[in-house]
Amino acid sequence: MGSLDAAAQVPSSPAVLEMDDVSFAYGERPALDGVSFAVRRGEAVALVGPNGCGKSTVLRLCVGLDVPDAGTLRVAGERVDAQSMADAGFAKRLRQRVGFVFQDSDVQLFCPTVRDEVAFGPRQMGLSEDEVAQRTNDCLALLGIEELADRAPYQLSGGEKKRVSVACVVSLAPDLLLLDEPTNALDEDGERRVVAFLRAYVAAGHAVLMTTHHRDLVEALGARVVRMDAQHHVVAAD
Amino acid sequence: MSQELPTWLAESPAYEPPRDRDGFVRTNLLRLAALPARMAQAAGKPAFLDRLLQPVPALVRFAGLIVSVVCVSAATNMAFVWVVFAAVLVSLALRPLPQLRATAPVAALAALIAGLVVLPGALMGMAPPSLVVRMAVKTFCTVGLTLGLAQGVPWSRMASALTGAHVPAAVVFVADAAMRGIFVLGRVAQHLNESLALRSVGHNQHKSGSAGAIMGMTFVRASIFAGEQAEAMACRGYDGTSTAAPERASRVAGVLYALAIICVVALFVWFERAMGVG
Numbered sequence: 001m002g003s004l005d006a007a008a009q010v011p012s013s014p015a016v017l018e019m020d021d022v023s024f025a026y027g028e029r030p031a032l033d034g035v036s037f038a039v040r041r042g043e044a045v046a047l048v049g050p051n052g053c054g055k056s057t058v059l060r061l062c063v064g065l066d067v068p069d070a071g072t073l074r075v076a077g078e079r080v081d082a083q084s085m086a087d088a089g090f091a092k093r094l095r096q097r098v099g100f101v102f103q104d105s106d107v108q109l110f111c112p113t114v115r116d117e118v119a120f121g122p123r124q125m126g127l128s129e130d131e132v133a134q135r136t137n138d139c140l141a142l143l144g145i146e147e148l149a150d151r152a153p154y155q156l157s158g159g160e161k162k163r164v165s166v167a168c169v170v171s172l173a174p175d176l177l178l179l180d181e182p183t184n185a186l187d188e189d190g191e192r193r194v195v196a197f198l199r200a201y202v203a204a205g206h207a208v209l210m211t212t213h214h215r216d217l218v219e220a221l222g223a224r225v226v227r228m229d230a231q232h233h234v235v236a237a238d
Numbered sequence: 239m240s241q242e243l244p245t246w247l248a249e250s251p252a253y254e255p256p257r258d259r260d261g262f263v264r265t266n267l268l269r270l271a272a273l274p275a276r277m278a279q280a281a282g283k284p285a286f287l288d289r290l291l292q293p294v295p296a297l298v299r300f301a302g303l304i305v306s307v308v309c310v311s312a313a314t315n316m317a318f319v320w321v322v323f324a325a326v327l328v329s330l331a332l333r334p335l336p337q338l339r340a341t342a343p344v345a346a347l348a349a350l351i352a353g354l355v356v357l358p359g360a361l362m363g364m365a366p367p368s369l370v371v372r373m374a375v376k377t378f379c380t381v382g383l384t385l386g387l388a389q390g391v392p393w394s395r396m397a398s399a400l401t402g403a404h405v406p407a408a409v410v411f412v413a414d415a416a417m418r419g420i421f422v423l424g425r426v427a428q429h430l431n432e433s434l435a436l437r438s439v440g441h442n443q444h445k446s447g448s449a450g451a452i453m454g455m456t457f458v459r460a461s462i463f464a465g466e467q468a469e470a471m472a473c474r475g476y477d478g479t480s481t482a483a484p485e486r487a488s489r490v491a492g493v494l495y496a497l498a499i500i501c502v503v504a505l506f507v508w509f510e511r512a513m514g515v516g
Contacts, residue, residue, distance in 0.1 A: 027336040065432055092255035096439040107429030110451040124440035126256050138244040154458050173250045200241040204248045
C-alpha cells in the first residue's frame, strides 16, 4: 500500500486534516490507493508527484467535492464521508473551515467585479456590511490587488486572477487552505505576495496543503513534503 | 516581505452557518453540470454490445438510429413501441454500471418531462390518458437509442465516417469543434458550480443572481474558447479541409446491420398494417 503515518512526525500540534488508508476511483479509473497522511496546525505541507498521481483528487476529497470510496478522512476531528456531506449544515461548516483555491482561476471566479468576488463569502456568512467591507479591503490589501477592486475578473491577467482567487477564499477565514498549484501563472511580484501571505497565515497557526511542482515554493514556505507516486500511493514524507 | 494578518483571519472564530434553502444548487445544478464529464468518464470501456457492433460502420449505425427514431415516433400501434422499449431496456442492462448511471437517468428524466407535458391535457379531457404513457415510453426509447449510440460510437469515428461519406469538410469541422466545446464548457460549468457550492457557506440572498452569473461566465468562457481555438487553428495552418481520416470498417458487418434495420422497418409496417391503432 505504501501508506505512511506522516502525522507522527509533527506531534506537537493537533491535526487539522487526517487521511487514513483512503482510496478513491473515478468510475473504474483509480485515483488514490490507500493514502495516509496528516496536516497539523501551523504547518505547510506540499503534495508532490507526477501528473495524474492523484494530488488534486486529495484536495477535492478534503473539501467534500468527492468522498472516499474506502478509508477514513477527518477534518478538525470530524469525519468527512457521504453521510456527513449530505448534511447541508456540516457541508457549509466544512467549506468555511477549509478554503480551496482551484488550479484554474477561470473556473473559480463568477462575480461581476473583484470586490463582489471577495465579498461573496463574508456576505453569505451573515456579517454586517461594515464587517464585509472590512474583510474585503483586508483581503485585497493582503494579496496586493486593491487597484483591481472594481475590475471584472474575467478581464484580468492569469496572475491577477490567481491572487483574486486566493483573496476570495481567504475572506471566509478558513483554518486550512488547500491550494492546487498556487504559483502557476504568477509573476515574480505576485509570487512574493502570495508566499508572504501564506507564511503569515501558517505562522498564525493555520495550515496549508498545496500541490506543486516548484521546489522554490516548497523551500520558501518551509513546507513538509508528502510525495506520491504514479500508482496513487503516498511513498515518502520529508 | 513579512505580513501581519487582520484579527478576524488570525483568530478564525467558530462559525455556525445560517439555514438556507439551497439544496437545488448543491445537488441538481452540480449533477446537471457534471453530466458531460460523467458521459466522458463512462465512455472509457466499451460495453459488450458496443464491442459486438464495433465492426459496423459508424454511418450505418447513425442511419439505423435515425430510421429507428422515425419509426418509434410515427408508430400508432403501441405494440411496436413496447418491442423497441424492451430492446432498449435489454441494451441498457448489458451496459457496465458507470454507463448505465450516465444514460438511464437521462432517458428516464426525459420520459418523465414528456409525460408531464401531456398530463394537463389528459387531465382536462383534451387527450386520452394513454397518451401520457405513450409519450413517456416513446421519449424513453428515442433518448435511450440516441445515448446508446453516443456511448458506443466515439465522436472521432463519427467524424471519420462523415468525411468518408463526402460531407463537406467545414460541416465536419464545425460539428467536431461543437462537440469538443460542449465537453470543455461542461467541465467549466461543473467547476464554476463547484466553486459556487464551496463558497456558499451561509445564506445566499441572491441565488438566481449566482446561477445567472455561472451561466454568464460559461458563455464568456465559450466565447474566449472559440476565439482562442480559431487563432490556434489559424496558427497551425488550418485551411478549411477536414483533418479526420476516412473510417475503415467491415462492409459485411455494415450489410448485416442494414438488414437488421430493414427488419425493424418491416416490423413497424407489419404492426401498423396488420394490427392497426392500439
